[in-house]
Amino acid sequence: MPKIVECYSGYTYAQEPLAFLWEGQRYTVEEVEARWRTPEGPAFRVRADGEHFLLAYIEHQDVWVIEPVEG
Numbered sequence: 001m002p003k004i005v006e007c008y009s010g011y012t013y014a015q016e017p018l019a020f021l022w023e024g025q026r027y028t029v030e031e032v033e034a035r036w037r038t039p040e041g042p043a044f045r046v047r048a049d050g051e052h053f054l055l056a057y058i059e060h061q062d063v064w065v066i067e068p069v070e071g
Helices: none
Strands: 004-008 016-022 025-037 042-048 051-058 063-069
Touching (some): 004 063, 016 051, 016 063, 025 051
Antiparallel strands (some): 004 016, 016 025, 025 042, 042 051
């Protein structure tokens, strides 16, 4: 199942995630707790609907990686 991330994109794609679909449920991003850039693309640690996730965009494959993380 493809990972879907809705994000704000101003001067570049994926500047800030707003919501995402994970395991069939839509999560709304409440807070971007951290952001950084990897060699593959942008990555974010977010709090969404009370849970914490890592969202990473792999630019050359045009795919998102979504993983739950400990709060």
